Amino acid sequence: MDSVGVAAAAAPDAGPGPAWQSKCPWGAPNTTSISCSLADVMSEQLAKELQLEEENAAFPEVVAVAEGPFITGENIDTSSDLMLAQMLQMEFDREYDAQLRREEKKINGDSKVSISFENYRKVHPYDSDSSEDEVDWQDTRHDPYRADKPTTTPRRGFIGKGKDITTKHDEVVCGRKNTARMENFAPEFQVGDGIGMDLKLSNQVFNALKQHAYSEERRSARLHEKKEHSTAEKAVDPKTRLLLYKMVNAGMLETITGCISTGKESVVFHAYGGKSATEDKVIPPECAIKVFKTTLNEFKNRDKYIKDDYRFKDRFSKLNPRKIIRMWAEKEMHNLTRMQNAGIPCPQVVILKKHVLVMSFIGKDQIPAPKLKDVTLGSEDMKKAYYQTLNMMQQLYRECNLVHADLSEYNMLWHDGKVWLIDVSQSVEPTHPHGLEFLFRDCRNVAQFFQKGGVAEALNERELFNAVSGLNITADNEVDFQAEIEALEKMNEDHVQNHGKKLSTFSSDGDPPIYDE
Numbered sequence: 001m002d003s004v005g006v007a008a009a010a011a012p013d014a015g016p017g018p019a020w021q022s023k024c025p026w027g028a029p030n031t032t033s034i035s036c037s038l039a040d041v042m043s044e045q046l047a048k049e050l051q052l053e054e055e056n057a058a059f060p061e062v063v064a065v066a067e068g069p070f071i072t073g074e075n076i077d078t079s080s081d082l083m084l085a086q087m088l089q090m091e092f093d094r095e096y097d098a099q100l101r102r103e104e105k106k107i108n109g110d111s112k113v114s115i116s117f118e119n120y121r122k123v124h125p126y127d128s129d130s131s132e133d134e135v136d137w138q139d140t141r142h143d144p145y146r147a148d149k150p151t152t153t154p155r156r157g158f159i160g161k162g163k164d165i166t167t168k169h170d171e172v173v174c175g176r177k178n179t180a181r182m183e184n185f186a187p188e189f190q191v192g193d194g195i196g197m198d199l200k201l202s203n204q205v206f207n208a209l210k211q212h213a214y215s216e217e218r219r220s221a222r223l224h225e226k227k228e229h230s231t232a233e234k235a236v237d238p239k240t241r242l243l244l245y246k247m248v249n250a251g252m253l254e255t256i257t258g259c260i261s262t263g264k265e266s267v268v269f270h271a272y273g274g275k276s277a278t279e280d281k282v283i284p285p286e287c288a289i290k291v292f293k294t295t296l297n298e299f300k301n302r303d304k305y306i307k308d309d310y311r312f313k314d315r316f317s318k319l320n321p322r323k324i325i326r327m328w329a330e331k332e333m334h335n336l337t338r339m340q341n342a343g344i345p346c347p348q349v350v351i352l353k354k355h356v357l358v359m360s361f362i363g364k365d366q367i368p369a370p371k372l373k374d375v376t377l378g379s380e381d382m383k384k385a386y387y388q389t390l391n392m393m394q395q396l397y398r399e400c401n402l403v404h405a406d407l408s409e410y411n412m413l414w415h416d417g418k419v420w421l422i423d424v425s426q427s428v429e430p431t432h433p434h435g436l437e438f439l440f441r442d443c444r445n446v447a448q449f450f451q452k453g454g455v456a457e458a459l460n461e462r463e464l465f466n467a468v469s470g471l472n473i474t475a476d477n478e479v480d481f482q483a484e485i486e487a488l489e490k491m492n493e494d495h496v497q498n499h500g501k502k503l504s505t506f507s508s509d510g511d512p513p514i515y516d517e
């Protein structure tokens with residue numbers, strides 16, 4: 001076997017890979033894997049620390065949480081008329097295209113020869129919801145917005161013959177040329193319809209306009225930079241905004257007040273629930289909206305949760321990155337539903353739309369419940385919290401058939417005198433190839449937190465692992481314990497290999513339908 005063959009065989013993950021990798025305009029992702037321990041990948045604490053460091057360096061100023069309504073029924077972020085216009089335009093274009101398609105169908109009927117209105121379509125394929133495949137910005141199809149330029153004199157400086165000759169200094173030609181040159185101003189610069197009309201602009205006026213346009217351009221660049229650094233702007237792209245706006249418009253949400261948290265993989269907003277007439281379920285008075293970020297960098301690390309999860313295994317390989325991110329949202333929804341059914345205190349799923357998950361808000365009056373790491377509990381409450389956590393871990397494992405896989409004081413909220421579990425997009429079933437390792441890590445976090453918090457009764461990580469899993473691993477030190485866990489996982493994997501896959505189904509969960517187009 002040649003060396004290429006060996007390399008390919010040794011690193012199955014670095015094989016030809018999905019098509020999007022080779023098509024990606026940023027080039028294929030670097031597949032030389034950086035070696036890091038499972039603990040590193042899993043550690044939310046480490047992630048938070050790294051992120052804080054990064055953010056402090058990039059954005060020294062902390063952006064205040066919830067500065068006024070973000071999106072409301074009457075005004076969707078009127079601070080940005082441009083955004084509003086873009087969203088309305090997008091909607092309009094989509095409807096226009098749908099109409100075109102209907103016309104096309106009507107005209108063509110069963111005829112063997114058909115005509116196409118393709119060139120009249122408005123929505124750029126990138127923005128089209130119906131196109132599930134990623135279309136890159138290089139797409140150079142007819143741009144319906146491009147105005148036809150008025151004719152100007154060629155380079156040689158004159159046109160015509162004999163006494164009909166006109167030079168480039170001709171007032172009329174020059175005026176038209178000036179008008180045409182306005183096209184080079186920044187796109188935000190309002191030049192009116194002059195370009196399309198036969199407008200002649202004197203040199204003086206043109207120069208004044210040019211000066212103004214350039215200073216405007218610099219100003220808007222500064223503004224843009226500022227905006228980029230604000231939490232909300234970083235959080236959502238126009239498509240997500242439109243999605244949120246639609247939820248408000250449909251009456252599902254009353255107001256989106258602002259951002260509660262921006263993490264590496266998600267941004268969470270607070271919203272007041274609306275009185276949706278169409279859905280038969282009651283919408284909680286306050287909601288949390290978790291928007292899974294559609295930039296992929298941070299998700300690469302987490303592939304292993306989903307890739308090895310048999311529930312998603314078959315689908316994973318065929319998906320484009322955007323769909324994979326939707327899958328995280330979907331996973332969180334399914335996991336929350338299982339937990340809800342088992343009576344574990346956790347957010348209740350309201351609706352899932354693409355990469356946006358709406359759930360009930362844990363907290364009150366826009367103030368989210370504090371994380372366990374941020375709250376100071378008296379010793380009685382601490383003890384209560386511990387026993388409740390132990391109970392929930394057992395329920396999660398036995399009744400929901402789940403391992404949280406990111407359980408720590410960062411993902412437990414203290415609300416109404418009890419602990420609430422959140423952030424379960426990465427949760428897996430215990431039979432996941434790394435499920436027991438994940439559980440052990442959860443146990444370590446929980447044991448350490450409560451032991452440090454002074455709960456004398458708190459089991460150590462190994463005792464906790466056995467108590468939750470019902471297994472009886474007897475190793476009395478961490479290294480041996482870990483080794484036994486891995487041996488068990490291997491045994492289970494071999495079993496799966498030999499006896500075929502487990503049946504993959506969500507149907508037994510009683511999960512709500514996915515409200516996705």
Ligand code: ADP
Nearest residue numbers: 261263266268288347359360361362368422423
């Ligand atoms: P991640 O840690 O992946 O960014 P989380 O689901 O943990 O995402 O959400 C981030 C933060 O947002 C949480 O720590 C919590 O403070 C807040 N949060 C998330 N969901 C809710 C909710 N349903 N109610 C109240 N606060 C929430």
Ligand code: MN
Nearest residue numbers: 044410411423
């Ligand atoms: Mn979290």
